[in-house]
Amino acid sequence: MESLERIIAEQPFVEGLESYYLQLLVGCAKNVVFEAGHTVFREGEEAHEFYLLRHGKVAIEIHAPQRPPIVVETLADGDVLGWSWLIPPHHWRFTARAVTQVRAIALDGKCLRTKCEANHDLGYELLKRFADIMSRRVDAARYQVIDVYGTGVKK
Amino acid sequence: MSPDDPMLPVAYRVEKVSKETRDTFTLVTRRVDRAPRHAFEPGQFSMLYVCAVGELPISISGDTADKQNLTYTVRSVGQVTNQLVSLGVGDTLGVRGPFGAPWPVEEARGKDLVIVAGGIGLAPLRPVLYHVLRRREEYGRLVLLYGARSPQDQLYRKELTHWSQAPETRVLTTVDYGGVNWHGHVGVVTTMFRYVRLRPERTMAMVCGPEIMMRFVARELETRGVERSQIRVSMERNMKCGCGFCGHCQYGPDFICKDGPVFPYDRIQSRLEAYEI
Numbered sequence: 001m002e003s004l005e006r007i008i009a010e011q012p013f014v015e016g017l018e019s020y021y022l023q024l025l026v027g028c029a030k031n032v033v034f035e036a037g038h039t040v041f042r043e044g045e046e047a048h049e050f051y052l053l054r055h056g057k058v059a060i061e062i063h064a065p066q067r068p069p070i071v072v073e074t075l076a077d078g079d080v081l082g083w084s085w086l087i088p089p090h091h092w093r094f095t096a097r098a099v100t101q102v103r104a105i106a107l108d109g110k111c112l113r114t115k116c117e118a119n120h121d122l123g124y125e126l127l128k129r130f131a132d133i134m135s136r137r138v139d140a141a142r143y144q145v146i147d148v149y150g151t152g153v154k155k
Numbered sequence: 156m157s158p159d160d161p162m163l164p165v166a167y168r169v170e171k172v173s174k175e176t177r178d179t180f181t182l183v184t185r186r187v188d189r190a191p192r193h194a195f196e197p198g199q200f201s202m203l204y205v206c207a208v209g210e211l212p213i214s215i216s217g218d219t220a221d222k223q224n225l226t227y228t229v230r231s232v233g234q235v236t237n238q239l240v241s242l243g244v245g246d247t248l249g250v251r252g253p254f255g256a257p258w259p260v261e262e263a264r265g266k267d268l269v270i271v272a273g274g275i276g277l278a279p280l281r282p283v284l285y286h287v288l289r290r291r292e293e294y295g296r297l298v299l300l301y302g303a304r305s306p307q308d309q310l311y312r313k314e315l316t317h318w319s320q321a322p323e324t325r326v327l328t329t330v331d332y333g334g335v336n337w338h339g340h341v342g343v344v345t346t347m348f349r350y351v352r353l354r355p356e357r358t359m360a361m362v363c364g365p366e367i368m369m370r371f372v373a374r375e376l377e378t379r380g381v382e383r384s385q386i387r388v389s390m391e392r393n394m395k396c397g398c399g400f401c402g403h404c405q406y407g408p409d410f411i412c413k414d415g416p417v418f419p420y421d422r423i424q425s426r427l428e429a430y431e432i
Contacts, residue, residue: 057338149304
């Protein structure tokens with residue numbers, strides 16, 4: 001468990017987090033490995049966990065009938081994968097697929113939600129960190145839809 | 156390209172044409188009269204004239220160490236660029252310049268250098284990469300972040316791989332739209348900053364791409380502690396004369412052709428955010 005704490009402590013997501021809160025996170029954490037091509041989670045499924053990516057690359061995809069999946073974003077070392085565990089109804093909105101072998105820390109969402117309800121300081125701390133991630137990803141998504149590299153020329 | 160008459164085009168012949176993407180080509184040109192090509196600095200541009208069609212500013216994308224040729228990477232987006240990318244080996248074009256303020260490669264000496272390019276914006280920065288990689292020990296860490304629309308729209312793919320193998324150099328590329336067979340990054344170029352550790356107090360950044368992209372990138376650099384004065388951006392506007400006479404490229408108190416195209420971000424930051432400039 002000490003080793004897991006050390007690994008989690010190295011993740012950018014927990015940078016500056018008090019040791020007491022880190023201990024609470026460690027109690028809900030485990031190491032996981034996904035092979036390339038493995039579906040980490042699928043749109044619509046219940047969101048039990050989120051992941052701190054230690055190594056490897058994950059594609060966030062949207063599936064549509066009769067066309068290949070659309071990759072909207074990739075995440076890699078140091079990134080956080082998934083926030084649907086935090087937001088009701090706790091179902092994944094997208095599908096996540098391992099592009100390469102992925103090593104990650106999985107954090108049990110139900111376990112963390114219970115701890116956050118019992119300790120609002122922990123909840124606020126986590127919420128601030130997730131709000132920052134969400135805000136950055138919304139900015140990036142808005143910027144992506146602008147299609148800045150397009151010519152503006154109709155062909 | 157007489158220094159006495161910047162309005163007079165000099166005939167250059169196309170020596171080589173390379174297809175970079177479906178709509179972007181690199182032309183290597185040499186003076187028809189076999190006189191030495193005119194000196195340029197990284198970031199400068201020429202006015203390229205296609206006879207009976209028109210003239211456009213195009214950044215020089217070649218190596219300053221190549222003493223014979225002037226190289227341009229052109230994306231076909233309009234009448235003149237359509238003609239430019241249609242030129243074949245042996246065809247001639249008129250060249251005026253080089254014009255404009257260059258990237259501050261000397262001022263960057265000894266510093267970490269972060270180069271952020273979007274789309275065709277890598278072309279004006281390629282001479283900087285050649286310059287720095289040839290003098291690798293004179294600069295600190297080199298980071299190139301390059302965003303393109305799709306994997307097929309990435310310029311200089313072989314060179315990107317080659318550059319990434321240089322010492323103390325990181326090259327991270329990303330695309331806005333990647334297919335399922337693309338194993339690289341997907342996401343806008345600003346998202347790449349989270350994979351590099353900057354030393355902001357000793358970092359200079361050079362940014363070139365669509366104006367919106369440069370705005371976002373400059374903000375991201377500021378968020379990460381890089382001083383505004385250490386950020387340079389390369390601007391683009393319609394130009395005619397290329398040397399500050401006609402006023403077509405006026406940008407507030409500056410002319411892009413003469414005072415730019417490379418500007419310190421702190422000088423133009425407010426204009427970048429203004430609606431009507």
